[in-house]
Amino acid sequence: MKTIQTMALVLKTCNMNDNDKLVTFFSPQYGRLTAVGKGVRSHKHKDFAALQPFCFSNVTLTCKQGGLYTVSSTEVADSFFALRSDVLKVSFAAYYMDVIADIAQEIVGDEEYFSFVLNTLYLTGKAGENTPGADIVSELKKLKMVFELRTACVMGVMPEIEHCLFCGKDKNLTFFACDDGGAVCSDCVGRYNGKEKLPVSVTPTDIKIIEYIIKSDSRSVFKFKISDEFLNNVCKIAEKYLISQTETYYKSLEYLHKMLTDIG
Structure with a gap:
C-alpha cells in the first residue's frame, strides 16, 4: 500500500x-x-x-x-470562498484549472509557481472589492493576462521581447508573433505576407507591460496599473501566446469568452 x-x-x-x-x-x-x-x-x-x-x-x-x-x-x-460567490470569477478560475491540468506534469517541484496559482485564485476572489463594479471585468482580465504569460514562462517558453525574432534588432518592434514566440520589427514583418497567422500590432507600452509581467518576481507581478486602452491588446496577446504554446483547445475558455461577450 x-x-x-x-x-x-x-x-x-x-x-x-x-x-x-x-x-x-x-x-x-x-x-x-x-x-x-x-x-x-x-x-x-x-x-x-x-x-x-x-x-x-x-x-x-x-x-x-x-x-x-x-x-x-x-x-x-x-476554500477560496469569495471566488465562488460570482459566476464570472468561477469562469476565470475554471479556465486556469484546465490550463494547469494540461501542463502540471511539466512543472513538478515548482513551489513558486504553485504559490503564484494560489495568489491568482485569491486575487480573483477579491476582484472588485475595492473598485467600482464596472471595473471588475478589467481587474479579472488583468489577472488572466498575468496568469497566461507567467504560465508560459514556467513552461519554458518565455517570449522574446527585446529583439526581433528574425534580424535581432532592438528597434521598431511593432509586432508580436504569438506562434513564433516574440517581437517582430517593422522591417521583418513582411515575412508574414500571405500567411494565415499574422502578428499582432504592438506599441512600446504593450512591450513594457509584457516585460514587467515576465520579469517581475511573483510577489510584485500583479502590482501594476494598466488602462483599458492597453489592457485589451495585451490580453489578446497573452491568450494567443499561451494557447499557441499549449496547443490545446479549452472549452472553459470558450465559455469565458461567451460570458464576457454577454456582459459587453
Missing part, C-alpha cells in the same frame, strides 16, 4: 456514480494526481468541502499496487 500526503489544489471533479467522485489535484511535489473520493458526493461526507474545485487542502492518498489513488483524509487550508 502506497501512501502520500501533500498540499494540493483541486483542479476538477467528475462524478463516477451516485456516491463517488474522481478528483484531479495539482500538487507542487507530484504534479497532477487523480484519486477516487469514496462517498464524497454526499453533503454529509467529512471530505465533501475539501474536494470541491478550487479548494486548497492537505490531502492523504493511498494506492494499492497498480490501482488508482483513493482519498483517505483531507484538511481544508483555503
Whole structure:
C-alpha cells in the first residue's frame, strides 16, 4: 500500500456514480494526481468541502499496487470562498484549472509557481472589492493576462521581447508573433505576407507591460496599473501566446469568452 500526503489544489471533479467522485489535484511535489473520493458526493461526507474545485487542502492518498489513488483524509487550508460567490470569477478560475491540468506534469517541484496559482485564485476572489463594479471585468482580465504569460514562462517558453525574432534588432518592434514566440520589427514583418497567422500590432507600452509581467518576481507581478486602452491588446496577446504554446483547445475558455461577450 502506497501512501502520500501533500498540499494540493483541486483542479476538477467528475462524478463516477451516485456516491463517488474522481478528483484531479495539482500538487507542487507530484504534479497532477487523480484519486477516487469514496462517498464524497454526499453533503454529509467529512471530505465533501475539501474536494470541491478550487479548494486548497492537505490531502492523504493511498494506492494499492497498480490501482488508482483513493482519498483517505483531507484538511481544508483555503476554500477560496469569495471566488465562488460570482459566476464570472468561477469562469476565470475554471479556465486556469484546465490550463494547469494540461501542463502540471511539466512543472513538478515548482513551489513558486504553485504559490503564484494560489495568489491568482485569491486575487480573483477579491476582484472588485475595492473598485467600482464596472471595473471588475478589467481587474479579472488583468489577472488572466498575468496568469497566461507567467504560465508560459514556467513552461519554458518565455517570449522574446527585446529583439526581433528574425534580424535581432532592438528597434521598431511593432509586432508580436504569438506562434513564433516574440517581437517582430517593422522591417521583418513582411515575412508574414500571405500567411494565415499574422502578428499582432504592438506599441512600446504593450512591450513594457509584457516585460514587467515576465520579469517581475511573483510577489510584485500583479502590482501594476494598466488602462483599458492597453489592457485589451495585451490580453489578446497573452491568450494567443499561451494557447499557441499549449496547443490545446479549452472549452472553459470558450465559455469565458461567451460570458464576457454577454456582459459587453
